[in-house]
Amino acid sequence: MTGGQLLQAVLTGLSLGAIYGLVAIGFSLVWSLTRVLPFAHGDIVVGGALFAVLAIVGTTPVALAPGAGRSIALVVLTLGFGVVLSVASYAVAVRPFLDRAGRGEDVLGWVAGGMTAGLVIRTALGVALPAAAYAVPDPLHFDGFTSTGSLALPGGGTVQVRVFPVIAVGLLAAAAVDRFLLRAPLGRAMRSIADDPDAAVLCGVPVERTVVAAFAVAGLLAGVAALLAAPGGTIGVDYGAVLGLAGAAAALLGRLGSPRGAVVGGLVLGVVQQLVQVTPSLGAAWSELVPLAVLVVVVAARPGGLRAPRQVAVE
Amino acid sequence: MTTFAADLYLLVAAYGLALAVSYAGLPMLGQGAFVAVGAFGTTQLASHSVPLLIAVAVAVVAAAAAGYVVGFAASRLAGSSLALATWGLAWLVYSALLFFPRLSGGSQGLTRPVPATLTSPGLGVEIVLEPWVHAVVGGLLVVVLALVLIRADAGPWGLDWAALRTGPALADSLGVPVQRRRRAVLAAAAALGALGGAGTAVLQGVVAPIDYSPLLSLQLFVAVLVGGTATWWGPAVGIGIIAALPTTADSIATAAGIDPLRARAVLTAVLLVAALALRAPASRLAAPYLRRWLSRSRPVPVEAVPAGDEVPTPTGGPLLALRSVVVDYGAVRALDGVDLELRAGEVHALVGPNGSGKSTALRVAAGVIAPGGGTVRVGGATVSGTSAAPRVRAGVARTLQHTAMLGRLSVRRQVEVGARARDRAPYAGLRHLLAAPSAARDRRVRAAATAAALDVTGLSSRAADNPDVLDTAEQRLLQIARAVATGASAVLVDEPAAGMSARERDRLGGILRRLADGGRGVLLVEHDMNLVGRVADRVTVLAEGRVLSTGTPEAIRADPAVARAYLGVPAE
Numbered sequence: 092m093t094g095g096q097l098l099q100a101v102l103t104g105l106s107l108g109a110i111y112g113l114v115a116i117g118f119s120l121v122w123s124l125t126r127v128l129p130f131a132h133g134d135i136v137v138g139g140a141l142f143a144v145l146a147i148v149g150t151t152p153v154a155l156a157p158g159a160g161r162s163i164a165l166v167v168l169t170l171g172f173g174v175v176l177s178v179a180s181y182a183v184a185v186r187p188f189l190d191r192a193g194r195g196e197d198v199l200g201w202v203a204g205g206m207t208a209g210l211v212i213r214t215a216l217g218v219a220l221p222a223a224a225y226a227v228p229d230p231l232h233f234d235g236f237t238s239t240g241s242l243a244l245p246g247g248g249t250v251q252v253r254v255f256p257v258i259a260v261g262l263l264a265a266a267a268v269d270r271f272l273l274r275a276p277l278g279r280a281m282r283s284i285a286d287d288p289d290a291a292v293l294c295g296v297p298v299e300r301t302v303v304a305a306f307a308v309a310g311l312l313a314g315v316a317a318l319l320a321a322p323g324g325t326i327g328v329d330y331g332a333v334l335g336l337a338g339a340a341a342a343l344l345g346r347l348g349s350p351r352g353a354v355v356g357g358l359v360l361g362v363v364q365q366l367v368q369v370t371p372s373l374g375a376a377w378s379e380l381v382p383l384a385v386l387v388v389v390v391a392a393r394p395g396g397l398r399a400p401r402q403v404a405v406e
Numbered sequence: 407m408t409t410f411a412a413d414l415y416l417l418v419a420a421y422g423l424a425l426a427v428s429y430a431g432l433p434m435l436g437q438g439a440f441v442a443v444g445a446f447g448t449t450q451l452a453s454h455s456v457p458l459l460i461a462v463a464v465a466v467v468a469a470a471a472a473g474y475v476v477g478f479a480a481s482r483l484a485g486s487s488l489a490l491a492t493w494g495l496a497w498l499v500y501s502a503l504l505f506f507p508r509l510s511g512g513s514q515g516l517t518r519p520v521p522a523t524l525t526s527p528g529l530g531v532e533i534v535l536e537p538w539v540h541a542v543v544g545g546l547l548v549v550v551l552a553l554v555l556i557r558a559d560a561g562p563w564g565l566d567w568a569a570l571r572t573g574p575a576l577a578d579s580l581g582v583p584v585q586r587r588r589r590a591v592l593a594a595a596a597a598l599g600a601l602g603g604a605g606t607a608v609l610q611g612v613v614a615p616i617d618y619s620p621l622l623s624l625q626l627f628v629a630v631l632v633g634g635t636a637t638w639w640g641p642a643v644g645i646g647i648i649a650a651l652p653t654t655a656d657s658i659a660t661a662a663g664i665d666p667l668r669a670r671a672v673l674t675a676v677l678l679v680a681a682l683a684l685r686a687p688a689s690r691l692a693a694p695y696l697r698r699w700l701s702r703s704r705p706v707p708v709e710a711v712p713a714g715d716e717v718p719t720p721t722g723g724p725l726l727a728l729r730s731v732v733v734d735y736g737a738v739r740a741l742d743g744v745d746l747e748l749r750a751g752e753v754h755a756l757v758g759p760n761g762s763g764k765s766t767a768l769r770v771a772a773g774v775i776a777p778g779g780g781t782v783r784v785g786g787a788t789v790s791g792t793s794a795a796p797r798v799r800a801g802v803a804r805t806l807q808h809t810a811m812l813g814r815l816s817v818r819r820q821v822e823v824g825a826r827a828r829d830r831a832p833y834a835g836l837r838h839l840l841a842a843p844s845a846a847r848d849r850r851v852r853a854a855a856t857a858a859a860l861d862v863t864g865l866s867s868r869a870a871d872n873p874d875v876l877d878t879a880e881q882r883l884l885q886i887a888r889a890v891a892t893g894a895s896a897v898l899v900d901e902p903a904a905g906m907s908a909r910e911r912d913r914l915g916g917i918l919r920r921l922a923d924g925g926r927g928v929l930l931v932e933h934d935m936n937l938v939g940r941v942a943d944r945v946t947v948l949a950e951g952r953v954l955s956t957g958t959p960e961a962i963r964a965d966p967a968v969a970r971a972y973l974g975v976p977a978e
Contacts, residue, residue: 126486127486128486128489128490130489130493195486198433198484198485198486198489199427199431199433199485199631200682202433202435202486202489203627203628203631203678203681203682204682206435206624206627206678207675207678207679207682210624210671210674210675210678211675213671214668214671214672214675217665217668217671218664218668218672221664221665221668332497332620333497333501336493336494336497339490339494340494375505376505376506379501379505380498380501380502380505383494383497383498383501384498386490386491386494386498387491387494387495387498390483390487390490390491390494391476391479391480391483391491392479394482394483394484394487
């Protein structure tokens with residue numbers, strides 16, 4: 092393998108990882124406020140992308156660059172569908188199963204609720220978009236930086252030019268959320284609920300509204316992830332489940348509940364996956380298994396994430 | 407006939423999953439993965455000229471082993487993590503099948519001749535496995551499984567499962583070996599899943615990855631959820647609905663002009679919603695009839711309960727002793743060299759301001775927290791570990807600070823869960839299943855202990871009641887009854903008077919006194935100093951993790967250091 096190919100794998104992995112990171116932040120945020128794992132989160136990403144495409148382009152999308160008006164409409168609708176689907180999944184699949192403290196004690200309930208929400212999104216999309224995968228237009232025109240949409244790397248190997256803006260936008264969005272959680276009053280309210288919902292209530296934090304806002308933020312990030320991920324290759328109705336699980340794996344590589352850990356976990360996961368893919372003895376099939384295997388192993392070994400402190404037994 | 411036989415095999419897998427989900431309360435989402443192991447394992451092995459029955463057996467044992475490994479990891483996990491891990495597993499196995507055609511035969515799948523034949527040249531027998539043979543085999547399996555489940559649920563395992571699905575901490579505090587039970591349940595669930603998968607593979611002669619997608623896991627999960635908690639008929643009803651799904655879906659698909667697989671997914675989603683909405687009402691409606699019909703908790707005739715119960719006679723030394731115990735929570739030192747002794751026949755009160763370390767000391771004594779320094783001795787032997795269950799069998803049982811009921815089990819059954827800790831012979835559940843004489847003996851011991859515990863706590867008249875109708879005081883007493891029923895000679899009670907009226911406190915005081923007079927040692931953590939003054943023989947005062955003072959209630963009341971700890975130092 093040449094150095095150029097290695098660089099190509101790392102760059103592609105970082106752009107994939109930036110997307111995982113955004114999914115992971117949303118996953119993590121929802122978990123830390125409600126102790127519910129959002130099983131439908133990956134489907135919300137795909138739902139954001141494909142519902143917007145359905146609304147603007149129709150049932151037979153092609154990957155032609157859209158005009159300015161359509162581009163703006165696609166961006167707004169993708170983000171909007173992400174937010175709407177996330178908040179709707181809260182109302183339908185999470186809220187009914189929270190206990191009085193606002194925590195998900197009824198595990199069987201919200202697991203089934205999340206599964207249902209995901210299945211409903213997949214099914215609704217699948218009826219309108221029956222093919223296995225679609226190439227969709229890129230409203231952000233990331234391929235327009237070079238005439239071919241790709242860039243030759245020193246030492247051989249080429250990389251899609253869109254990986255650079257994807258990495259940049261992904262990291263910027265993650266940084267913005269991090270700053271929002273640290274500085275903004277609403278972000279601080281979210282962290283207070285994550286720490287202790289009862290104490291947050293006593294301090295006058297409007298818990299219900301704040302939790303809805305957190306789901307909206309998670310949905311917005313899902314929308315950003317959709318904008319970055321969908322036009323990169325092809326996207327299918329069923330991609331959401333695995334994407335959500337990859338996001339969960341990324342969140343667990345850090346510490347569940349930590350946005351920075353989620354981003355770093357996502358980048359690591361993306362790069363490892365690409366490196367596995369370019370390793371001749373392993374290849375694409377093994378690379379598909381990486382996020383799922385990481386998820387299963389990490390959950391079993393350290394349920395709170397790799398960087399979580401070992402838990403003290405408290406009843 | 408082929409479809410019917412396949413549905414029966416699916417029901418076998420569903421019974422396996424029901425054991426984990428609706429009996430033990432473990433949210434397992436990956437049953438499809440184990441079904442796939444059975445189906446592809448059997449087909450692969452048989453294609454390498456392994457005799458068919460041996461192939462099935464190997465695949466089932468392999469799946470059971472895999473389930474045990476999952477259980478090994480999962481036994482420590484919270485429900486949410488277990489759900490995530492098993493859902494990940496379902497996708498991992500499916501992806502492996504999709505992306506490794508050598509494993510699965512690619513999208514076309516693997517095929518083998520149907521109907522399969524079983525030949526034994528030695529005996530000169532040849533059995534052709536026609537679909538009706540499969541239906542008979544599947545039907546027998548289902549009937550046997552349902553009967554085993556009903557019988558097991560009425561025995562010691564049923565008691566353990568009820569504790570497991572309520573909460574691991576509570577189960578542990580009652581002496582249930584939580585991790586061992588979880589591992590066993592998941593291994594059994596996986597094995598039954600693989601058995602169902604193997605049967606289907608042999609029946610249909612073709613196994614393709616698409617039939618073992620995570621949608622299968624989800625459908626099985628729905629099927630099990632439909633029937634509600636711990637019902638033997640639930641999986642059958644669920645699979646019946648799932649079985650009707652393809653034909654319904656196909657007709658909808660033709661009518662609406664959509665992909666049949668999509669239509670199936672739509673119906674599964676609708677079912678999932680319905681199952682969620684209906685799971686509580688369905689079992690509430692059906693349960694009274696079925697329960698009366700089966701009389702699950704048939705009271706066992708109680709033969710002469712020995713007076714004063716049967717507490718092991720004290721050997722003179724303390725029942726329980728903490729020596730220089732140190733506990734740190736991160737940077738906070740919760741206990742700093744605490745000495746504490748509990749003798750037989752005494753009520754020993756542990757008091758102190760909030761945050762002084764009372765509950766921590768109690769947890770160290772109960773075995774939930776391993777001390778960072780110092781020793782804990784039970785009946786003269788040093789003990790260690792971070793699980794309460796072994797400590798219960800050694801003779802130390804506690805109540806939890808918050809009241810937790812064991813689901814909707816009757817009061818008598820709840821106390822019987824505690825009495826489980828008295829079963830001395832191993833494999834009590836298995837021996838009950840086989841109706842061994844020793845199991846009947848254990849059962850009588852449990853019944854007697856249960857009756858005695860109900861009697862001493864004054865709950866005998868409530869024995870048949872549902873826990874929902876108990877008031878707060880009675881729920882607290884039920885906790886004590888459960889701990890007493892374990893047969894522990896040292897009973898640790900954490901703030902039992904919380905939420906009780908003055909009269910109820912009097913009654914509680916009398917009960918604690920009676921327990922001590924009967925030969926037990928009672929360690930009482932309590933804020934109500936009036937109650938402490940009335941019932942305690944000795945009082946230990948903790949402040950900031952240290953023992954401030956020990957003595958009779960009168961001596962403690964007169965101690966100026968205690969007054970300072972409670973009321974603060976007067977300003978100069």
